Every structure is written in C-alpha cells, then in structure tokens.
Amino acid sequence: MPNIMDQEAIVHFPILIGDIGGTNARFAILVDAFAQPKEFPILATADFGSIEEAIQVCVLDKTSVQPRAAIFAIAGPVDGDEIQLTNCPWVVRPKQMMKDFFLDDVIVLNDFEAQALAAASLDEQHRHGIGGGAIEANTSRVVLGPGTGLGVAGLVYSNHNWIPVPGEGGHIDLGPRTDRDFAIFPHLEAIGGRISAEQILCGSGMVNLYRAICKADEVKPAYSAPHEITGAGLDGSDPLAAETLSLFATFLGRVAGDLALVFMARGGVFLSGGIAQKIIPVLEKPEFRAAFEDKAPHEEMMRSIPTCVITHPLAALFGLASFARTPVRFGVATEGRRWRA
Numbered sequence: 001m002p003n004i005m006d007q008e009a010i011v012h013f014p015i016l017i018g019d020i021g022g023t024n025a026r027f028a029i030l031v032d033a034f035a036q037p038k039e040f041p042i043l044a045t046a047d048f049g050s051i052e053e054a055i056q057v058c059v060l061d062k063t064s065v066q067p068r069a070a071i072f073a074i075a076g077p078v079d080g081d082e083i084q085l086t087n088c089p090w091v092v093r094p095k096q097m098m099k100d101f102f103l104d105d106v107i108v109l110n111d112f113e114a115q116a117l118a119a120a121s122l123d124e125q126h127r128h129g130i131g132g133g134a135i136e137a138n139t140s141r142v143v144l145g146p147g148t149g150l151g152v153a154g155l156v157y158s159n160h161n162w163i164p165v166p167g168e169g170g171h172i173d174l175g176p177r178t179d180r181d182f183a184i185f186p187h188l189e190a191i192g193g194r195i196s197a198e199q200i201l202c203g204s205g206m207v208n209l210y211r212a213i214c215k216a217d218e219v220k221p222a223y224s225a226p227h228e229i230t231g232a233g234l235d236g237s238d239p240l241a242a243e244t245l246s247l248f249a250t251f252l253g254r255v256a257g258d259l260a261l262v263f264m265a266r267g268g269v270f271l272s273g274g275i276a277q278k279i280i281p282v283l284e285k286p287e288f289r290a291a292f293e294d295k296a297p298h299e300e301m302m303r304s305i306p307t308c309v310i311t312h313p314l315a316a317l318f319g320l321a322s323f324a325r326t327p328v329r330f331g332v333a334t335e336g337r338r339w340r341a
C-alpha cells in the first residue's frame with residue numbers, strides 16, 4: 001500500500017514538461033503515465049518575450065489538452081518565486097503561471113538534474129559507448145555536459161531511489177600535466193586568476209583553448225567559433241584545430257575521471273550537452289579514455305567504469321518524463337521548488 005509520503009510526491013496528469021536552456025526551449029505534454037509524450041517543436045527563447053508567451057503560442061494554442069501540472073528544468077539556480085534564467089532574459093514565475101494557465105502544481109528543477117534523471121534509465125539506443133567497462137546496475141552515475149557552459153550532476157543510488165546531485169562542478173580547477181600543457185596554459189584566458197574546467201570545456205572554452213595553442217605556437221588564429229574549430233579539426237584540414245580537439249578530449253577525460261572518482265560512478269559517466277555528440281569521432285580516439293583511466297592508484301577500477309555520449313535528442317525532457325511518471329523512484333527534494341494551489 002502506498003504510504004502518505006508517496007501520495008505527496010505524485011504529480012497529477014496531464015503534465016506539461018519543459019527544458020528551458022539559454023538558447024532553446026523544448027516542451028511536451030504527458031497525458032498519462034503510459035502514453036508517449038506529445039512533443040512540440042523546439043523553439044528559440046529569443047523569439048519570445050516571456051516563457052508564458054512561448055507556452056501559450058507554441059504549446060497550449062496547439063492542443064486541446066489542458067495540463068494540470070508543470071515540471072520545468074531550467075539553466076540556472078532555482079531560488080524564490082521569481083527565477084531568472086542564465087543567458088536568457090526570461091523569468092519563471094510559478095505563481096503567476098498557475099493563475100494564467102490554471103495549473104495546480106508547478107515544479108522547477110535544474111537542467112542538469114533533469115539530465116541526471118535521464119541517465120537513470122536511458123537505454124542503449126540512446127547512448128554511444130566510448131571505451132570499455134560495463135554499467136553496473138544500481139550504482140552511482142555522473143552526467144557531464146560541455147555546451148554553452150559546463151554542466152555537472154551526480155546521480156546516486158541509495159535506498160532503492162535515484163538521487164540527482166546537481167552542483168557547480170563545472171567550476172572545479174583544471175591544471176596542466178604534460179610539457180605541452182605547460183606551454184599552453186599560460187596563454188589561456190583565466191577567470192579570477194585560475195583555470196576552471198569551464199574555461200576550456202564548453203563552446204567558448206574550446207575557442208579559448210584554440211587561441212592559447214595558436215599563441216604558444218606564435219600562429220595567427222584562423223577561427224573564432226567552436227563549430228569552425230570542430231569542422232577543421234574533424235576533417236584534419238588544420239593541425240592546430242585538430243590539436244585543440246585532441247586536447248579538449250584529453251581534458252574532458254581528465255575531468256570525467258575525477259568526477260567518476262568522487263562519485264565512485266560504477267554506473268558510468270554520461271556526456272551530454274551540445275558538443276559531445278558533435279565530436280564523437282574525437283572521443284573515440286585513445287586520448288579521452290587514456291586520460292579518464294590515468295588515475296593512479298585506481299587505473300584498474302577506472303578501466304571498468306564505462307563512459308558514453310548521450311545521443312537522445314531530448315534527454316532532459318526524457319528525464320523529466322521519467323520523474324513525472326514515477327516520482328517515488330527518485331529522491332528529488334522539492335522543498336522551495338514546488339508550488340501548489
């Protein structure tokens with residue numbers, strides 16, 4: 001018999017779910033616990049003055065289903081009744097939204113928390129494995145996502161529950177190790193006098209790394225956007241772009257390995273975000289796994305931990321849908337992040 005805590009956790013269908021990033025927003029409606037989510041076209045946040053307008057025009061005007069509840073994943077910290085997004089002028093006002101859209105329950109989570117919820121149950125079809133190791137069932141996992149920034153979340157399995165652990169892991173220090181690193185690091189743009197992982201492992205970080213390599217080699221940079229660097233690096237037409245990708249993979253492996261150690265992630269490290277999917281051929285070269293496994297005295301354990309790229313096109317929405325269907329499977333604390341009529 002379900003206990004009173006389980007009843008509290010339940011969110012009533014139909015449920016609107018939304019993944020609101022700095023650049024794009026993705027919405028879907030879950031009509032019940034079993035039906036496939038009804039997805040709506042991805043929209044650019046810059047095209048709408050507010051989240052309310054976007055939901056009205058792109059979701060509610062396109063369906064006769066009236067959601068009773070909403071669960072959002074947003075890029076930014078969730079604090080208070082007015083939630084400001086990072087890299088986007090939208091403000092999420094759950095109380096206002098409840099009035100405007102006749103909702104009786106609104107939950108707002110962090111975007112990497114939603115990615116972590118997805119990592120609990122993404123099947124093989126939606127993961128591209130890199131290197132050896134196998135997922136050990138019901139053990140901790142890590143999600144690491146280079147995109148506009150570097151997102152990190154842990155996913156801990158405890159007491160038959162998956163507990164997402166969002167944080168600011170993208171801001172951990174990243175230091176030089178090889179002679180080549182020592183030649184390049186002085187030319188990297190620092191933040192507050194230090195090189196955090198995000199100074200290298202995101203879109204602007206890739207450009208920062210490329211420029212530092214050019215400076216170290218006293219060459220004029222030819223590219224200023226991340227996609228130009230991946231283009232010229234992947235097709236091998238530019239050796240400095242290729243080295244940028246190779247070092248990007250090395251540093252990503254190094255940070256992924258450190259996070260796997262922190263969480264003892266025998267369930268694997270899942271790479272999400274906009275960049276990993278686009279550089280799979282680079283991640284499949286030896287550098288990424290070599291750096292990941294190079295964690296003396298734990299090399300043997302690291303070899304057994306799997307790493308993969310999440311290839312699901314709507315991973316955060318998938319995570320929110322899993323949570324919405326079976327909230328009691330997840331230890332998601334909603335205090336201060338849930339508004340009810």
Ligand SMILES: Nc1ncnc2c1ncn2[C@@H]1O[C@H](COP(=O)(O)OP(=O)(O)OP(=O)(O)O)[C@@H](O)[C@H]1O
Nearest residue numbers: 021022023024147148203204226227230273274278
């Ligand atoms: N082909 C590419 N190679 C390398 N970097 C790329 C490529 N295409 C896009 N990027 C970079 O990826 C970053 C965007 O990442 P991502 O798609 O994960 O966005 P996001 O931070 O999740 O925001 P949103 O959820 O709004 O889309 C930008 O810095 C962009 O320059």
